[in-house]
Amino acid sequence: MADQTRQHHHYPHTHVHHHHHHSAGESHRRDWASANRNYFDDKAKAVDDIPGVREATTRIVNAILASYPALFDSGSTSLMEFGCGTGLPGQIHSVSQADKIDVPGLISRGLYPYTKSILGVDISQGMVDHYNFKVLNEGISPDRMKAIRVEPRGNGSELGGQQFDVIVCSMAYHHIASVEDTTRMLCSLLKPGGSLLVADILKDGGKRDFPEFAQQLVPHTEGFNRDEMKALFEGAGLVQFALTNATSANMHGTWLQLFLARGAKPTWA
16 A cells, blocks of 8 residues: 555645634634745645655554544545645745645645545645645546635535545644534544544644744644544543654654544544
8 A cells, every 4th residue: 555655646635724713813813824824825736746755644644544544445435625725744844945835735645546535624724725736737526525715613504415435634734723613524524434633743842933923824843742632532522532653754853753543423423
């Protein structure tokens, strides 16, 4: 599977910015969301081949496929990639490289051979347009893989009541102000028995010096630990929680451990 996954990586990737709902209030929520939306709209057409992104993304895809092969069936699995627009932290090695952010869809592209359909969701129209341009460029039908700009609120109306077998969110959670609201919303978009997979930074207690631009985009600069993710998933009604180390990535000159968390929506939900 690993070799096959690598073959399918001419693709931009997933990550950042999202549905920054915040319990402190609507104005704060909008601030995080617009900061991320504006930033990634501006960077959407930047360079794809940033050192480290493809390798780290391939490792996350491989970790997903190795850990949860039973979740994927090319004849039936519907997948949503939440925060499909950007790349991994490995792509930003310096402030100057912040101008080279891009890579929508690498996670989608890696999982494409193992699914029936993929819907990418992002709040950045620039990232959505770039994702769809690359899908078109590879000759993939929009019926099989496409992205839309939407900020789901959890009532399902934005997606026409559509639900998914698998939802993947890679390197977006640390950009989300209220991860509690977002996790509940993602759970609502899963079919009964469906799985939520989240890859992000594993909190290790160390302090990190983020460039100023990143501080405006990242509410959770330290990432998350196992207990926090377990509480998030279980608080949203997910069961069968598991968290494993997925890979590592270079972010602003610091090597970070990335985790892969999984929770399932109860079949009776």
